[in-house]
Amino acid sequence: MYNKSLKVLFFYNGIFVLGAGLLGPLYAFFVESQVDGVLAVSYSWAAFLIASTIATIIVGRNGDGVKEKEFLLMGGMLLRAIAWISFIFVTNIYQLILVQVIIGIGEAIGTPAFNTIFAEHLDKNIHMREYSTWTLIANLVSASGVLIGGYIVKYLGFHILFISMASLALISFFGLLLKPRKLL
DSSP, rough: OOHHHHHHHHHHHHHHHHHHTTTTTHHHHHHHHHHHHHHHHHHHHHHHHEEEEEEHEEEEEEEEGOOOOHHHHHHHHHHHHHHHGGGGGSSSHHHEEEEEHHHHHHHHHHHHHHHHHHOOOTTTTTTTHHHHHHHHHHHHHHHHHHHHHHHHHHHTOOHHHHHHHHHHHHHHHHHHHHHHHGGG
16 A cells, blocks of 8 residues: 555654653653652753754754755664663763753654655655554554553563663664665
8 A cells, every 4th residue: 555665664663663652651750760859850851852952953954955864764763772771871860861862862863854754755645644554553553662661661670671662773773774775
């Protein structure tokens, strides 16, 4: 039904979204247990949003000049994989904020790139169907991720959760990297 480029994009970004979904609302529990404070959740999440906003402005002004947007998408995945594994070493608010800033930058690089690649590969006369399909995939994968993440934390702990998140991001990164450039 859909073209091969969208299938590949949906598949690898779906794996990435699964990884991101593993943490979901568990982030607040992690911060509370590692940094000890409700305000640390607020400060670190605000740092993520501010970093993401500033980086999005920069990417918005310069991203169209990048010929192969998939490299931006992969760069965003790689930055977030690094940040997710870095959560293992967080012991204070400053480290937490730094990790969230890196995630924000990764988000600002990766998300517009994904959206651009997606838009470039839309099939004629079924745009609504393709956007709806991606929303369906992203929501179901995220919901699965949140449930799986809860079990991982309960039985194996946050360290394994962060390793799992980073591993899924790296699978997505290398999956896209090893695909022929002309595909995306």
